[in-house]
Amino acid sequence: MKNRSDASDQLVVLQKKLAGFGEYSLRKTYYPELQQSLEDLRESEAFLKNIVDNIPAMVFVKDAVELRYVAFNKAGEELLGYSREELLGKNDRDLFPEVQAAFFTGKDREVLARGDLLEIPEETIKTRSGDDRILRVRKIPLFDNEGKARYLLGIAEDITDRKRLEEQLLQSQKMEAIGQLAGGVAHDFNNILMVIMGYGNMLKMDLGPDSPHKEKLEQIIKASERAAQLTRSLLTFSRKQVMNPxxxxxxxxxxxxxxxxxxxxxxxxxxxxxxxxxxxxxxxxxxxxxxxxxxxxxxxxxxxxxxxxxxxxxxxxxxxxxxxxxxxxxxxxxxxxxxxxxxxxxxxxxxxxxxxxxxxxxxxxxxxxxxxxxxxxxxxxxxxxxxxxxxxxxxxxxxxxxxxVNSGEFVAGGESVTTKPPEGGSESILVAEDDASVRNLVLEVLTGYGYTVISAENGLDAVDKFRANRDSIRLILMDIIMPRMNGKEAYREIRRIDADVKILYTSGYTLDTIQSRDVLDEGAELVMKPIQPLELLRKVRELLDRQ
The missing domain is CATH 3.30.565.10 (Histidine kinase-like ATPase, C-terminal domain)
Structure with missing residues (x-):
């Protein structure tokens, strides 16, 4: 065993050897290399920090024991509204509501226990301003050389705006689906309601004021009007209802x-x-x-x-x-x-x-x-x-x-005018309607007020009937969408026979369906089903009297 004096002698010998290099020789041989290594290390650290700070997502690191923040990037500061100095050393309970903090901590412990990547599709975090943001988060443990988890790395993407757009798209798709359904049933449903409301109102006009059936009939009419309102409501929230702005x-x-x-x-x-x-x-x-x-x-x-x-x-x-x-x-x-x-x-x-x-x-x-x-x-x-x-x-x-706000010239809506009873007439009217019930109703309404009615069950039939009665027909009342030939095509053929004949279109389809099929001429007169008999009579008289 060597004694203390031997060790002292060896130290003296070593000091003499080192002294032989000289201070200048040490500085010349080793200092520049050490200085360059430190400079390279600083540049590498700054480069990596710059990369992390410019990642467009919140990046954070927590220690694996107390789950306190030890690193935070610039995007995280901007998202949460806290500075890096305010975040470092804090845990989730120091920054967020208890429910949120408990959820974050639970997920952190789960990641560290699993020792593997964990993806959280959605989690809500409250910012300093009090706003809730929705994040998509990935968390993974960071291990030391001995395989022990020392830190937890988290990357969080703010998906709040994307979620809002997805919700708006979903809402729009729902509206479109309901709109397609409403538009599909509107035509047939409106034809049925027009028959119920039409005959109901005709019966009401025939009944005396003291009839015991008057109240029952009014309930039938009111029920059909509520059904018509339901159809309009379905079309309204699907934005397919005709407006009168x-x-x-x-x-x-x-x-x-x-x-x-x-x-x-x-x-x-x-x-x-x-x-x-x-x-x-x-x-x-x-x-x-x-x-x-x-x-x-x-x-x-x-x-x-x-x-x-x-x-x-x-x-x-x-x-x-x-x-x-x-x-x-x-x-x-x-x-x-x-x-x-x-x-x-x-x-x-x-x-x-x-x-x-x-x-x-x-x-x-x-x-x-x-x-x-x-x-x-x-x-x-x-x-x-x-x-x-x-x-x-x-x-x-x-x-x-x-x-x-309307930036144009303001014109107030007109005052309400007392509705006058419709006037009848003796003119001949061609009625083209593919639904037999509606066709018979219109025939009874018009003939009841003195008009002569010539009926047609489709567009092609309407052209043939007009050709045979061209000298007497003064108005055409025609459904837009019919089998064999639609209203627009039929009217085009009729105008080749008589360019001055007047036309009033009717339809139970939604306006956007009519426009998408391009079956209505620009500026053409159109009434939407179900139309009340008195309203129809007024519109017919208005067109016949128009010069």
């Missing part, structure tokens, strides 16, 4: 419907109106906007079973590009705004995002169809506007409806 002051529309709403909501709910001082010039179908307000008021009433406050408020809002980007809908421009606010039970987030879905309802079976809010959505969209909803459980709900 006119210039209007939105304040006047709200005032007009207010009295009706008071009867709907009941005495235990207070109705308050706060109208903008200036005119809100819009181009709308006032009847449909009233339908929107009625549906929203009905929804508010059901949300306030113990009473409350319903507030209608109007105003003007300028929507800019930042609003559109933040919300994912709308177009920049100036909008008239209607807000409908209740103090009811409110909705949770899951209900709120589904509120405009067709047939979605939170009401008991038999109390709601699930169409009310879908109709609101469809009508507003048809007016080139948009609607959003804000709600908190236990506080209430606010619907905001945005309708584009």
């Amino acid at each position: 006119q210039s209007a002051n939105l304040n006047d529309v709200v005032k007009q419907v207010r009295h009706f709403l008071e009867r709907i909501i009941g005495e235990d709910i207070q109705l308050k109106s706060v109208l903008a001082p200036e005119e809100l010039k819009v181009v709308v179908d006032s009847g449909q906007i009233e339908q929107v307000l009625v549906n929203l008021a009905t929804n508010a009433r059901d949300a306030m079973p113990k009473g409350g406050m319903l507030t209608l408020e109007t105003g003007v809002m300028d929507v800019d590009e930042s609003f559109v980007q933040a919300n994912g809908y709308g177009k920049p421009g100036r909008y008239a705004l209607i807000s409908v606010t209740d103090t009811g039970t409110g909705m949770d987030e899951k209900t709120r995002i589904r509120i405009f879905e067709p047939f979605f309802t939170t009401k008991e079976v038999g109390r709601g169809t699930g169409l009310g809010m879908a109709i609101v959505y469809g009508i507003v969209k048809q007016h080139h506007g948009f609607v959003n909803v804000y709600s908190e459980p236990g506080i209430g709900t606010t619907f905001r409806i945005y309708i584009p």
Whole structure:
């Protein structure tokens, strides 16, 4: 065993050898190499940090023991709203709500226990500003040389905007599917309703005022009118319903419907109106906007079973590009705004995002169809506007409806005129209709008012009948879509015989179906089924008298 003196002697010898190199020789031989290695290391570290900071996703690292953040990239700072200094050394419970923090921590422990990559398709995280963002997250453990997990690496992609677009696309597809269904049944259903309503009204005119059957007949007519309204509602929220837009002051529309709403909501709910001082010039179908307000008021009433406050408020809002980007809908421009606010039970987030879905309802079976809010959505969209909803459980709900302001010259809608009884006539009318029940109804209505009717069951038959009676026929009443030859083709052939003959088209199909088939000439007169007998008579007389 060597003693301490031997060791001292060896140290002295080593020192002498090193001294032989000299300080200059050491610095010349080793220092530049060490300096270059340090510089390369610094450049490599900066390069890797630059890469991580420019990844368009949140990248973070936690220690495997306490799950505290030890690294965070720039995208993570921007997403969460915290600086790197505020994040490092913290764990999830220091930053996020308890429910979210518990979920994150549970997934972290699962990853470390598995020792493998874990993908989380969706998780919600609350930012510093209070917004909830939806993330798609991948987590994987990082091991040391001994195979022990030392850190946890996470990469999180913000998919909030993508989810919103997917929801909007899904909603649009649902609307389109329901629209296809509604459009497909509308034609046959409207023909059936026209027969029921037509004969019902004819019987009503024949009955005396004291007839014991009058009330029963009125119930039949009302039921058929409700069925017709249901068809229109189906077409409305699928945005296939024909509109009658006119210039209007939105304040006047709200005032007009207010009295009706008071009867709907009941005495235990207070109705308050706060109208903008200036005119809100819009181009709308006032009847449909009233339908929107009625549906929203009905929804508010059901949300306030113990009473409350319903507030209608109007105003003007300028929507800019930042609003559109933040919300994912709308177009920049100036909008008239209607807000409908209740103090009811409110909705949770899951209900709120589904509120405009067709047939979605939170009401008991038999109390709601699930169409009310879908109709609101469809009508507003048809007016080139948009609607959003804000709600908190236990506080209430606010619907905001945005309708584009009319920048052109404002022309107020005309005042209502008392409807006059229709006048009859003695002219000959060619009626071309492929549905026998509708054809017979129209024949009875017209002949009952003195007209001579020549019937045809399709377009080709109509051409033949007109050719045989060209000198007497003054008007053609023709369905647009018929077998063998449609209305447009038949009228083209008839005009070769007589270019001046007048025509009135009818159809039970939706307007977009008619337009997609290109079966209607531009500017042609069209009435949509089901049409009441008196309305049909007035339109026929109007065309016959037109010069």
